[in-house]
Amino acid sequence: MGGGAPASCGILICQPSPKKEPTTMLRILSGIKPSGTLHIGNYLGMIRPMVESQKRGELYCFIANLHSLTTLFDGPRMAKNSIDAIVDMIALGIDPERSVFWLQSDVPEVVELTWYLNNVTPVGLLERCHAYKDAQAKGIPSNHGLFSYPVLMAADILLYQSNIVPVGKDQKQHVEVTRDIAIKFNSLYGEVFTLPEPEISEEIALIPGVDGQKMSKSYNNTIEIFGDEKATKKKIMGIITDPTPVEEPKDPNNSTIYAIYKLFADKDRATLMADRLRAGGYGYGDAKKELFEVLWTYFEPYRKKRLELADNLDYINDVKKQGAGKAREIAAITIGKVRELVGVL
Ligand code: ADP
Ligand code: TRP
Numbered sequence: 001m002g003g004g005a006p007a008s009c010g011i012l013i014c015q016p017s018p019k020k021e022p023t024t025m026l027r028i029l030s031g032i033k034p035s036g037t038l039h040i041g042n043y044l045g046m047i048r049p050m051v052e053s054q055k056r057g058e059l060y061c062f063i064a065n066l067h068s069l070t071t072l073f074d075g076p077r078m079a080k081n082s083i084d085a086i087v088d089m090i091a092l093g094i095d096p097e098r099s100v101f102w103l104q105s106d107v108p109e110v111v112e113l114t115w116y117l118n119n120v121t122p123v124g125l126l127e128r129c130h131a132y133k134d135a136q137a138k139g140i141p142s143n144h145g146l147f148s149y150p151v152l153m154a155a156d157i158l159l160y161q162s163n164i165v166p167v168g169k170d171q172k173q174h175v176e177v178t179r180d181i182a183i184k185f186n187s188l189y190g191e192v193f194t195l196p197e198p199e200i201s202e203e204i205a206l207i208p209g210v211d212g213q214k215m216s217k218s219y220n221n222t223i224e225i226f227g228d229e230k231a232t233k234k235k236i237m238g239i240i241t242d243p244t245p246v247e248e249p250k251d252p253n254n255s256t257i258y259a260i261y262k263l264f265a266d267k268d269r270a271t272l273m274a275d276r277l278r279a280g281g282y283g284y285g286d287a288k289k290e291l292f293e294v295l296w297t298y299f300e301p302y303r304k305k306r307l308e309l310a311d312n313l314d315y316i317n318d319v320k321k322q323g324a325g326k327a328r329e330i331a332a333i334t335i336g337k338v339r340e341l342v343g344v345l
Contacts, residue, residue, distance in 0.1 A: 026057035029162035029196075031064040031104065031153075034078070034085035039222035040295070041207035041215035043092065044263055045168030049201060051093035053166060059099035060160050061089065062327070066104045066111070066152060070145040086316055088226065091306035096319045104156065106324035109331040113155040114148075116342055120184045121151050130173055154178040158185075159331050161194040169206055170214075172198045189341040192334070207263070208256045210239045223260075225299055226306060236292045237285075246283035257287045265294045 030050050032042065053059050063085045065078065072078055082103055094101050104110060126132060129150050135142040150173075157165055157178045165175050175198035182193040206214050209221025216222070223235050239257055244250050252258040252274040262270040273290060276282035309316065339345065 026163045027060060027161060027194075028053045028057045028164045028166065028199075029060035029062075029157060029160055030166050031062045031067070031156055032085065032089070033064045033068045034081040035068070035217055036077070036081040036084060037217060037222070038085075038088055038092075038225045039215055039217065040225060040260065041168070041209070041222065043225055044207050046166060047089065047092050049166040049199070053164075054093075054095060054098050057164070059094075059101075060162060060327070060330075061094050061099055061101050062156070062323075063089070063103050064153075064156070067149060070143065070149055083313075083316060086320060087306060087309045090316075090319065091302050091309055092225070093302075096323060100160075100323060100326045100330070101319065102323035102327040103320055106320065107159075107327050107331050109328065109335040110152070110155045110159055113159050113335060113338060114152045116338055116344075117151050117154055117158070117181050117185065118148065120188060121148075121154075121181050125177060125180060126150060129177060130170075150174045150177045151181065154181045157196050158182055158193045159334050160327070161330075161334060162196045163194060164199050165196050166199045169200050172200060189338075192337050192341060208259055210235055210256070212240055212256050223295070226303060229296065232296065233292050236288050236295070239284075239288060239291075241284040244284075246285075247280050249280040250277040250282075250284070252277045255284070255287070257284060257291050261287070261291045261294060264298050265290075269294070 028050070030046060032038075032046060035042075038047070050059060050061055063082055065082045065085075068078060068081070072081075086101075086103065089101070090096065126147055131149060132142060132147050135146060153174050154177060157175070158181075165171075165178075167175065175196060179195050182195055186193055209215035209219055210223065211219070211221045213219055213221060223232065227235065241255065241257070242250075255277065258270075258273060258277060261273055265273070269290075273287060277287065
């Protein structure tokens, strides 16, 4: 690998690599940073695929609080966001009985593995990673944590011998870097790590925000999953549209409203909106109202569950403890092998 370009698997849904431990199920792993305000881009790009993957394999899902430390320097807020993220993910369908669900910092082995991986990671590989490159380009001073962010992410993935990593498109490079690091480690020390594959759904690769750019909390263009009714309506009514008058035909494929609507509405309703837009006489204001209705109804059961959970912090703490226990059992197997290979006894 040396200082060469990161090897890419170049496919979206790749075949799983041979596993090192005898198990018949695919191990699917992903993490999410506790940002405090999950948006529908996070939901479609990453949370929903994870929830759905509980049906087809062993799901490993965690709250990546250590990654958040690269940009958040407020201890009490970090602690609150982490608990909120646990609550949000369970409310949205992560089942702690069926999956391994934990808080990243509850498994200290991940930090140890990061150090072993650091020593086989070329600086050039990290210099090419877009999060760091973007910060450089914008003249934002970056810290060492941000620079080595992909190595911690590699440790997250490799510690649990994951086969598949469902992420949004923006995280694909990090999974490719993980593969590069794993290949380098395996070739130096022996085949210990499973090579993971990123899994990205083309249809929902990038959800647009209310301004039409990629929805992201950094662009202040998000529609929150758990925003209150008034604020959510206001956000949706503020979606930027072109100036085509109500009576004129409109192209649904150029509409942010339709782009989001079709991912939440059932097929018939989505087709109906597309037809109405094309026919003319149907304004963007009407489409926005429908989008609000569909989103508000879609998330209603999740809002209810979230309220119940927020009232039951004993249960949340219990989930956190149990999840950490299950994750550490698996982590111990990998870290034991790695220690032996690198000669740390
Ligand atoms: P943000 O860009 O708001 O900071 P994060 O970087 O925390 O979001 O992303 C968390 C997860 O959600 C990642 O897997 C990411 O790929 C996915 N994600 C974020 N925004 C979008 C989007 N607009 N479309 C699809 N997936 C997204
Ligand atoms: N970097 C991911 C993000 O910003 C979060 C993350 C941390 C992650 N470790 C991971 C995702 C391991 C998948 C696998 O969204």
